[in-house]
Amino acid sequence: MNEHNMLKTGAVKTEDVTSDILSLRTAIVNVQMVGSPSGGDWVLVDTGLGMFADSIVKTAHDRFGRPPKCIVLTHGHFDHVGNAKELMERWNVPIYAHSLELPYLNGKADYPVGDPSVGGGLMARVAPMYPHKGIDLGDRIHVLPEDGTIPGLPEWRWIPTPGHSPGHVSLYRKQDGVLIAGDAIITVKQESALAVIAQEKELHGPPAYFTPDWDAARESVRRLATLRPRIAITGHGVSMSGDELSDSLQRLARDFDRLAIPDQGRYVEKERDH
Numbered sequence: 001m002n003e004h005n006m007l008k009t010g011a012v013k014t015e016d017v018t019s020d021i022l023s024l025r026t027a028i029v030n031v032q033m034v035g036s037p038s039g040g041d042w043v044l045v046d047t048g049l050g051m052f053a054d055s056i057v058k059t060a061h062d063r064f065g066r067p068p069k070c071i072v073l074t075h076g077h078f079d080h081v082g083n084a085k086e087l088m089e090r091w092n093v094p095i096y097a098h099s100l101e102l103p104y105l106n107g108k109a110d111y112p113v114g115d116p117s118v119g120g121g122l123m124a125r126v127a128p129m130y131p132h133k134g135i136d137l138g139d140r141i142h143v144l145p146e147d148g149t150i151p152g153l154p155e156w157r158w159i160p161t162p163g164h165s166p167g168h169v170s171l172y173r174k175q176d177g178v179l180i181a182g183d184a185i186i187t188v189k190q191e192s193a194l195a196v197i198a199q200e201k202e203l204h205g206p207p208a209y210f211t212p213d214w215d216a217a218r219e220s221v222r223r224l225a226t227l228r229p230r231i232a233i234t235g236h237g238v239s240m241s242g243d244e245l246s247d248s249l250q251r252l253a254r255d256f257d258r259l260a261i262p263d264q265g266r267y268v269e270k271e272r273d274h
């Protein structure tokens with residue numbers, strides 16, 4: 001199926017990462033359903049590209065037969081909040097995000113415009129066309145609990161991983177080392193349309209065209225590397241695990257400036273002026 005058809009029909013590709021985590025790809029971005037299909041609470045992490053609400057609701061209904069406890073957003077970029085409004089209304093559930101991400105989710109602020117000059121391919125070149133305006137989720141948007149817990153997921157903790165956006169968070173379950181990293185790290189070269197279509201697996205830093213703070217992004221990747229996760233599920237690309245993950249994550253943390261920061265770019269220049 002080509003990309004156009006996928007968008008029109010809103011078909012999702014799914015990946016069973018563990019028995020209690022299903023990752024769904026909405027064209028170019030993943031959302032995760034976390035929780036046991038056999039009972040108890042489950043949580044939706046991110047909401048994907050717009051027009052996929054029907055597929056997400058149907059997949060959830062088939063898998064759980066009940067709505068989630070809540071929705072957690074790793075951050076508020078358009079491709080992660082595309083169905084947020086519709087899903088929260090249809091399920092009648094709250095949405096949680098980091099306090100620093102709230103202005104982009106309650107209509108108070110917009111993200112910087114996507115930077116086409118970072119290079120790397122077509123997805124980056126058309127970045128100024130991507131929506132960058134904040135959305136307004138009204139009184140359903142809440143701040144994640146200060147103590148790192150996540151409503152509905154007692155085994156999980158959220159970890160601040162800013163840089164790609166001010167209030168970006170990742171989710172981590174220590175017991176089996178599963179990391180849901182949003183866009184703090186991703187497993188596909190998101191700047192390149194060809195790599196995105198093929199979903200070529202390779203660990204990368206955050207999508208460059210939307211990352212305004214590279215110092216914070218570097219610190220976030222280093223923080224994730226110290227966790228030594230066994231499985232990483234990312235906002236873009238397929239999941240990565242084992243030696244492939246540990247080797248490439250340690251390398252990315254060590255050599256972040258060379259591997260992740262573009263040679264030039266609007267937000268790179270700004271950084272280096274400081």
Ligand SMILES: [Zn+2]
Nearest residue numbers: 077164183210
């Ligand atoms: Zn993003």
Ligand SMILES: [Zn+2]
Nearest residue numbers: 077079183235
């Ligand atoms: Zn993204």
